[in-house]
Amino acid sequence: MLTNIFKTSMRNLWKTKGYSFLNIFGLAVGIAAAAIIFLWVEGQLTKNSHFPNKEDIYIVKSKQTYDGTTYVFDSSQGLLGPTIKQEIAGIKHTVRTDWGTSLLFAVGDKSLYQSGFYADPEIIELFSMEFLEGDRKTALDKPENIVLSQSGAQVLFGNQPAVGKTIRINDSEIYTVTGVTKDFPTNSSYKFKWIIPFKKYEVGKEWLTNWGSNSLMTLVQLEPNANQEQINKQLYDFVKRKTNGDVFFSANFLYPMARWNTYNVFDKDGNEQEGNIKNIRLFTIIAAIVLLIACINFMNLATARSEKRAKEVGMRKVVGASRKSLIAQFIGESLLYALLSTILAIALIYLAIKPFNTLIGEDLSVDLLKPLHLGFLLTIMFICGILAGSYPALYLSAFNPLTTIKGGKQKTGSAGLVRRGLVILQYTASIVLIICTIIIYQQIQHAKNRDLGFERSQVITTAQQGEMGKHLDVIKEQLLATGNIERVGLSNTNILNVGSNTSDFKWEGKDPNANILISLMNVDEDLIPSLSMHMHDGRNFRSKFVGDSTSVVINQAFAELIQPDGMVAGKILDWSGRPYTIVGVVKNFVYNDMYATPSPIVFSAIDNNSGLLNIKTKANVDLQQTVQQIEKIIKENNPNYPFEYRFLDETFNNRFSSELFIQKLASIFAIISIIISCLGLFGLAAYSAEQRAREVSIRKVLGASVRNLIAMLNREFMLLVGISCLIAFPIAWWFMRDWLSDYNYRIAIGWSVFALAGGLALVIALLTITSQAWRAATSNPTKKLRNE
Numbered sequence: 001m002l003t004n005i006f007k008t009s010m011r012n013l014w015k016t017k018g019y020s021f022l023n024i025f026g027l028a029v030g031i032a033a034a035a036i037i038f039l040w041v042e043g044q045l046t047k048n049s050h051f052p053n054k055e056d057i058y059i060v061k062s063k064q065t066y067d068g069t070t071y072v073f074d075s076s077q078g079l080l081g082p083t084i085k086q087e088i089a090g091i092k093h094t095v096r097t098d099w100g101t102s103l104l105f106a107v108g109d110k111s112l113y114q115s116g117f118y119a120d121p122e123i124i125e126l127f128s129m130e131f132l133e134g135d136r137k138t139a140l141d142k143p144e145n146i147v148l149s150q151s152g153a154q155v156l157f158g159n160q161p162a163v164g165k166t167i168r169i170n171d172s173e174i175y176t177v178t179g180v181t182k183d184f185p186t187n188s189s190y191k192f193k194w195i196i197p198f199k200k201y202e203v204g205k206e207w208l209t210n211w212g213s214n215s216l217m218t219l220v221q222l223e224p225n226a227n228q229e230q231i232n233k234q235l236y237d238f239v240k241r242k243t244n245g246d247v248f249f250s251a252n253f254l255y256p257m258a259r260w261n262t263y264n265v266f267d268k269d270g271n272e273q274e275g276n277i278k279n280i281r282l283f284t285i286i287a288a289i290v291l292l293i294a295c296i297n298f299m300n301l302a303t304a305r306s307e308k309r310a311k312e313v314g315m316r317k318v319v320g321a322s323r324k325s326l327i328a329q330f331i332g333e334s335l336l337y338a339l340l341s342t343i344l345a346i347a348l349i350y351l352a353i354k355p356f357n358t359l360i361g362e363d364l365s366v367d368l369l370k371p372l373h374l375g376f377l378l379t380i381m382f383i384c385g386i387l388a389g390s391y392p393a394l395y396l397s398a399f400n401p402l403t404t405i406k407g408g409k410q411k412t413g414s415a416g417l418v419r420r421g422l423v424i425l426q427y428t429a430s431i432v433l434i435i436c437t438i439i440i441y442q443q444i445q446h447a448k449n450r451d452l453g454f455e456r457s458q459v460i461t462t463a464q465q466g467e468m469g470k471h472l473d474v475i476k477e478q479l480l481a482t483g484n485i486e487r488v489g490l491s492n493t494n495i496l497n498v499g500s501n502t503s504d505f506k507w508e509g510k511d512p513n514a515n516i517l518i519s520l521m522n523v524d525e526d527l528i529p530s531l532s533m534h535m536h537d538g539r540n541f542r543s544k545f546v547g548d549s550t551s552v553v554i555n556q557a558f559a560e561l562i563q564p565d566g567m568v569a570g571k572i573l574d575w576s577g578r579p580y581t582i583v584g585v586v587k588n589f590v591y592n593d594m595y596a597t598p599s600p601i602v603f604s605a606i607d608n609n610s611g612l613l614n615i616k617t618k619a620n621v622d623l624q625q626t627v628q629q630i631e632k633i634i635k636e637n638n639p640n641y642p643f644e645y646r647f648l649d650e651t652f653n654n655r656f657s658s659e660l661f662i663q664k665l666a667s668i669f670a671i672i673s674i675i676i677s678c679l680g681l682f683g684l685a686a687y688s689a690e691q692r693a694r695e696v697s698i699r700k701v702l703g704a705s706v707r708n709l710i711a712m713l714n715r716e717f718m719l720l721v722g723i724s725c726l727i728a729f730p731i732a733w734w735f736m737r738d739w740l741s742d743y744n745y746r747i748a749i750g751w752s753v754f755a756l757a758g759g760l761a762l763v764i765a766l767l768t769i770t771s772q773a774w775r776a777a778t779s780n781p782t783k784k785l786r787n788e
Contacts, residue, residue, distance in 0.1 A: 020337070023298050026679045027341035030294025031380055032348035033672045036356055037287035037665075038376060039364045044280050047187045047261040052128045053221055056092070058228070058254035060218040060235070063270045065249075066503055066517035070270035076218040076252060077239065078208030081120070088234050090226030093122040095219040096198050103194075104465070104641055106168040107156045111642060114152055116194035118201035126221045127190070133163040134179030143200040147179040152193030171466055171640040186363045189260055211239055212247035220254060228254055248503060248515065279662060286669050289429045291380070293673050295387050296422045297680035298337065327393045334389020335382070342381040359664055361657075420720055426677040427724035427761060428731070433670035434757040435732035436739075439749060440663040443740065444656050446747045452652075453589025453598065454495065455532035458486075459648035460615040460630065461494060469609035471637040476526075478633045479615065484626045489530030489614040490606055492522040496651055498591050498601065505602070506574040507562050518558060519591070519599065522606035528553070528586060530616045538569025538584035545605045553584040558600035573602075580604075594655050595745040614648070674761075678768045681717065714769050721765045725758040732757075 048054055060076045081094035097119040105114045121140035123129075124147075129136065132150060139147050146167060153162040162177045169175055175196065184190060207213045222228065235252045255264070265275035349366055357364055368374050468475065472490070479485045493499060500520040525541040536556045541548050552573060559566035559582075566585055573580045588598035617626050631643040733749060740746045 022679050022682065023337050024341045024344060026297040026676050027294045027338060027384055028344035028348060029672060029676055030291045030297075031342055031345035031377070031384065032352065033669060034287040034291045034380065035345065035349055035366070035377065036352060036364070037283050037290075037669075039353075039366060040360070040362065041280055041284055041287075042372070043187050043362065043364060044261060044276060048189055048257055050185050050188065051257070053126070054257050056222045056224060056226075057126065057257040058220045058222065059257070059260070060220060060252050061255045062214055063251040063253070064214075064517075065270075066515045069268045070266075071517065072266040072270055073214060074217055075214040076216065077211050077214055077250075078202075078205075078216060079211060079242075080239070080252065081218040081220075083242070084220075084235065084238065088231055088238075090223050090231055091220055092223045092226075093126045093219075093221040095120045095123045095126050097123070097217045097219065098201055099217065100192075103169050104171060105156060105194075106171065106640075107165070110156065111640075112155070113642065113644065114155070114193040116152075116192040116196070117190075118196050118198050120198045123195065123219070126219060127184075130182040132180045132182055133161060134177075136179065139179035140195065140197045142178075143197050143203075144173075144175055145178040145197060146175040147181060147195045148177055149181055149193050150183045153177070153180045155193075189257075211243045214250060222254075228256075279658075282662075283665055283669075286433070286666070289433075290669055290673055290676070291384065293426050293429060293676050295384055296426050297676060298334070298384075298389070300419050300422050300680050330393035331386060331389045334393070335385035337389075338381045338385030341384070342377055346377070356668075359668075360661055423681065423717070423720045424724045424727065426673075426680065427721050427765070428728045430670065430673040430677050431725055431728035431757055431761045432732045432735070433666060433673055434760060435728065435753055436736055437663060437666045437670050438753050438757060439732075439736045439740070439747070440659060440666060442747050442753070443743065444659050444663060447594050447656065447743075447745060448653070450590065450745065453533065453587055455616075456648045456652050458617045458619065458621075459531065460617065460627065460645050461648055461651070462613050462615070462630070462634065462643065462645040464490070464609075464611050464613060465641040466638045467640075468613075468634065468638045472608050475613075475633060475637050478637075479630060482626070482629045482633075484617055484621045484629060485615060486618045487526055487530040487616045489527030489616070490524040490608065490611045491527050491614060492606055492611045494612060494651060495521075495531060495589075495614070495648070496591055496655060502576075504576045507571065509562070516561065516600065519601040521601060521603055522611070523553075523603045524606050524608070524611075527614060528603075530614045532616075533589060534587045536585040536587045537567045538582070540584055541603075541605065548583065549605060550578070550580050551583040551605070552580045553586055553603040554582055555586050555598060555601045556588045557598045558602065559585040561600060594652075595743045597744065674764060678764060681765060681768050714766065717765060717769045718762065721762055725754075725761060729754045729758070 051057060059074060060080065062073050062076055064071050064073065078096065081096045085091050085094040097117045100115060100117055102113045102115045105112055117123075119140075124136050124139065131139070133153075134147070139145060148156070148162055156162070156167065157165060162180050165177050167175050167177065202208055207215060222231070232253045235254065237249075238252060239247065239250055259272075261275075262277040262280065263272055263275045265273045267273050346366075346368070353364060353366060356362075366373055368377075464472070476488045479488050498519045498521050501517050502520060503515045503517055505516070505518050523541075525543055525545065528535075528540050537559065538553075541551065541553065545551075552575075554568075554573075556566050559568045562568045562571060568582050569584055571582050573582060586603070590596075590598055591601070592599075615630060617623065627645065630645070634643055732754075736749060740749070
């Protein structure tokens with residue numbers, strides 16, 4: 001029986017090559033698209049799963065409430081980790097780490113920057129690191145030791161053993177390599193080239209012993225049977241009990257690694273919200289929709305060709321074929337098509353995976369020997385084959401054999417209705433995706449084009465390294481002397497990412513019970529003009545801070561907390577018991593959250609020995625030549641450090657990586673869904689034109705123009721696409737209104753979006769259908785009528 005099914009299926013496939021290709025290719029594109037999305041979903045859901053102790057690993061977070069808003073930070077106190085390990089039962093390991101640091105490594109004549117962490121030695125056990133060289137027990141027991149990752153060691157020492165060799169870091173300190181670990185997989189939250197003992201990081205940082213300073217990350221591994229809820233109860237007011245309430249209240253709690261990549265978002269009350277899991281769910285649904293559209297294509301084309309196989313069904317029934325055997329025949333044929341589609345889909349996946357990775361910045365790979373991947377493809381194949389072949393099988397096997405043999409027509413009203421419904425469903429899904437893509441794009445552009453309160457274009461940033469602080473004045477003078485540089489300002493951090501903050505400011509009239517979080521940034525007198533910021537009141541810092549050692553500049557948002565009109569120049573701020581004079585108020589600018597309203601910030605004087613140079617170039621300069629001039633000047637004054645730089649514009653654009661990712665994927669799958677839908681529409685239009693060939697010929701003989709004939713053949717399909725638009729519009733509006741609600745600074749959804757999406761869908765459908773309608777309308781009518 002199976003042999004007969006296979007022979008019949010191959011015979012029919014070859015007989016209708018065009019329709020078979022549309023079926024197979026449509027399913028293949030759908031399966032490939034869904035498979036790639038599920039590869040991404042797999043990567044997101046299995047992030048950090050390579051850690052054997054994943055279920056027992058946590059980060060210590062802290063909740064702090066300011067002015068009625070609760071913030072949840074990843075930072076904790078330097079004393080917290082060692083203390084809770086000693087005093088709270090159930091904690092196996094605690095590890096303190098910094099936020100990641102890039103250091104200059106020099107080995108022989110090789111010099112390059114490498115990123116890594118300062119961390120407590122227990123990080124080795126917490127992450128179950130696999131050592132390729134060295135002794136894991138003693139690798140981080142001395143401040144001058146360093147552990148390299150496999151890739152980090154490869155870059156520095158090639159294939160030679162690394163343990164025992166020395167590395168010069170930042171052109172000053174010598175470290176001995178005591179271990180080489182196997183690289184973590186790419187879907188790990190922690191990626192490093194080196195680890196240096198935390199004892200080295202502690203040197204000279206007295207604030208690490210202050211219970212009021214949340215300045216680093218603390219990781220915790222619990223004992224296998226420990227009760228997280230009980231430990232969180234002890235952590236909640238742990239710092240308060242340790243300090244007798246003398247520091248600002250910070251409620252600490254353990255947050256599991258299993259939720260870092262899927263949730264890890266908190267509302268203004270400190271409650272956990274959905275994070276990346278929303279994107280995972282969204283694209284799982286999109287993948288399912290694309291698969292469904294591909295299956296709809298098969299069902300539509302198969303039922304549309306049913307009359308061509310009516311006599312075959314009739315003859316089979318007359319010679320004794322049961323309906324069960326006919327259903328098996330058509331389901332088997334559908335499964336064969338699905339098998340061929342899956343084979344083609346695998347080829348498409350291998351062709352598309354590399355450019356797809358480049359587009360979204362991931363490192364996905366498919367492995368057919370992996371049971372999960374092979375099982376997924378086989379499951380999809382069977383589901384698609386059975387789902388796509390079920391309706392045609394039931395529909396065709398129900399034909400009356402006598403009617404078909406006599407040449408009579410079957411009643412196809414229900415089949416036609418189903419076909420129309422499926423076309424509407426296809427295009428509804430496609431139009432929804434188009435609308436979503438347009439709105440996401442508009443929202444990103446809306447945020448990008450908002451007035452930031454400073455000028456980000458033509459600004460080059462480079463970190464101050466090595467001896468630059470000693471020659472800063474000379475560097476500035478030489479840069480300005482090139483004629484291409486307008487200003488050079490210094491800041492301790494990038495203007496877009498201000499990490500330091502405090503609630504220790506007081507002023508006349510402040511509510512003594514109010515805790516207001518104020519951001520902190522250290523700048524020189526050139527930073528404000530370098531970024532073309534504007535003053536709302538008062539003045540900028542004086543040159544070299546002459547007379548301004550206890551002066552600050554604040555932004556308008558802070559000034560309006562002190563006095564409604566924001567005109568507060570000359571007023572005094574109390575900062576941790578020391579008086580500071582507000583000499584100026586800068587107009588509000590956007591930082592940290594690109595969608596939020598500006599929050600209060602204080603600018604204070606910077607130490608020239610560290611920071612970030614913000615180099616503002618003049619308009620219309622040759623940027624490549626200017627960068628070369630900057631590199632030459634900085635290298636002359638700091639020869640032992642490589643020159644690295646970034647454009648502030650580039651840093652700004654990276655702040656939209658999440659939205660850009662959604663936009664890219666939505667765009668890709670909107671295009672794919674349209675392509676698949678058009679394949680089906682093309683086949684249905686060709687079938688419709690074939691079925692109405694006699695009618696078209698008669699109308700043409702009677703004088704109908706080609707234009708009128710094309711309009712007649714297009715009318716039904718355009719009506720279906722129009723109905724799809726009417727259904728898609730409210731669905732897309734509801735969905736995108738919910739998506740936009742997460743943003744404080746957002747667009748309003750205008751009617752033009754729906755007009756554009758609907759018009760685009762109609763034009764694409766019209767072009768697809770017209771190609772077949774033109775062919776039918778321009779054919780020779782006598783050939784068809786002669787055969788009647």
